[in-house]
Amino acid sequence: MKTRPTRLMALAASAFLLAGVAFATPAGASVPKGAAPSAADTGAVAAAVRAYQASYPQMSDASARQAFAQQVDRKKVYERISADASTYGGAWFDPPTGVMHLATTTKAAASVAAKAAQELGIRAETHVVGRTWAELERQAGALRTGTDGLAKAAKGQVGIDVKTNSVVVAVPAGTLTTARTAAPAGVSVIADPNIQTEADAGCTSRLDCDWTVRAGAVLRYNGSGTCSxxxxxRNASAQRFVYTAGHCNSGGGTWSTGAQSIGPMTNSLQSGAIDAGIIRVDNSWFQYDSGGEIYIEDADRSIALNYVAPTTGYLLVGETVCLSANFTEINGPNYCGTIGSTSDASVLGMVRVDGFDSCGGDSGGGWYWLGSATYRVAYGIHSRSDIGCHGDSGGSRSWFGSIPLVTPLWGLTIETRAS
Structure with a gap:
């Protein structure tokens, strides 16, 4: 039975954590060798197949399984070519054809990219583009926070289209002509499609899960169910925190899960592609746990979070991602979809997931890359979805703020562990 730590245990745990052993992502950590799908874990494979086919109904079971099986090797290709930020222009995967697309700014870099893909057995096409991924990110960031006419018209609706190597700005239809005239080179202006979304807060309930704090558990504010x-x-002083959505912030008060309190929300931000907040863990019941866990299928089982996405470019269109939240099914599985855009101009530049419409109460839940049956990488904090729940109003999309934009805000290191 879990017991509350004594003062001696607490001091020992603090010393251990301060040493950086329990919570720090290993320096230079990457996709591990041998992280291929395991035949023994058919649940993860089946979830990935469903996710691909929900987004791309034309895919067969065999092609969906192959797309999933090659995710780790595609990530290795990305890591090789993105190491040179001066030539890396982005990458994406087209699941129906099974082709990975690699964009670079020089022919020489394109040759290196093609060779990297060939060595890992990945079908790939290369494209020589005008701007690096870093340049696209800088321009998009400047437009989201800018004060000129184009930035004001966009109101944060700024994204990146890796396929056209351009920044995309969505503005009201009535301002389209003026905005296009004002747009600098490399910026595409579209009419805002006015996608109707809802912040996924305000929920029913989920089975209480307070042995430890893990991604996907119910969060309550002053005793009421609200978010995930x-x-x-942890910060540099080993103080523990819980990430959730920034729009869940209700002011002062105590957050809890199950029968255990956690603490107050100390910081939150809703701005453009970021929707995140942090709750300080004051309860010693949770303070000394090692963390790095994701809720799955029932309250007595969890899986490990193995790694944290280091950059926004690490997220690729066409990848399988899953959400641990799902209030509507008490002991239900974690639902999965595929990344349709890593920076959707139509919804504040957030990451768009196709094939899954999340529900009220899912806000703040953790999105992770299902790299293989046994390897999971933190990708984002859930923010919103199409109107309705699980497609009951015709919706099929969800959006989240990417982890690489969130972690620098308050200087925290997400807890991970080995499988």
Whole structure:
């Protein structure tokens, strides 16, 4: 039975954590060798197949399984070519054809990219583009926070289209002509499609899960059900925090899960592609846990979070991602979809997931890359989805703020562990 730590245990745990052993992502950590799908874990494979086919109905079971099986090797290709930020222009995967597309700014870099893909057995096409991924990110960031006419018209609706190597700005239809005239080179202006979304807060309930704090558990504010646990993290002093959505912030008060209190929300931000907040863990029941866990299928089982996405470019269109939240099914599985855009101009530049419409109460839950049956990487904090729940109003999309934009805000390191 879990017991509350004594003062001696607490001091020992603090010393251990301060040493950086329990919570720090290993320096230079990457996709591990041998992280291929395991035949023994058919649940993860089946979830990935469903996710691909929900987004791309034309895919067969065999092609969906192959797309999933090659995810780790595609990530290795990305890591090789993105190491040179001066030539890396982005990458994406087209699941129906099974082709990975690699964009670079020089022919020489394109040759290196093609060779990297060939060595890993990945079908790939290369494209020589005008701007690096870093340049696209800088321009998009400047437009989201800018004060000129184009930035004001966009109101944060700024994204990146890796396929056209351009920044995309969505503005009201009535301002389209003026905005296009004002747009600098490399910026595409579209009419805002006015996608109707809802912040996924205000829920029913989920089975209480308070042995430890893990991604996907119910978060309550002053005793009422509101949002979901994202990932747990620590600062340089080993103080523990819980990530959730920034729009869940209700002011002062105590957050809890199950029968245990957690603490107050100390910081939150809703701005453009970021929708995140952090709850300080004051309860010693949770303070000394090692973390790095994701809720799955029942309250007595969890899986490990193995790694944290280091950059926004690490997220690729066409990848399988899953959400640990799902209030509507008490002991239900974690639902999955595929990334349709890593920076959707139509919804504040957030990451769009196709094939899954999340529900009220899912806000703050943790999105993770299902790299293989046994390897999971933190990708984002859930923010919103199409109107309705699980497609009951015709919706099929969800959006989240990417982890690489969130972690620098408050200087926290997300807790991970080995499988």
């Amino acid at each position: 646990v994202g990932f747990t993290a």
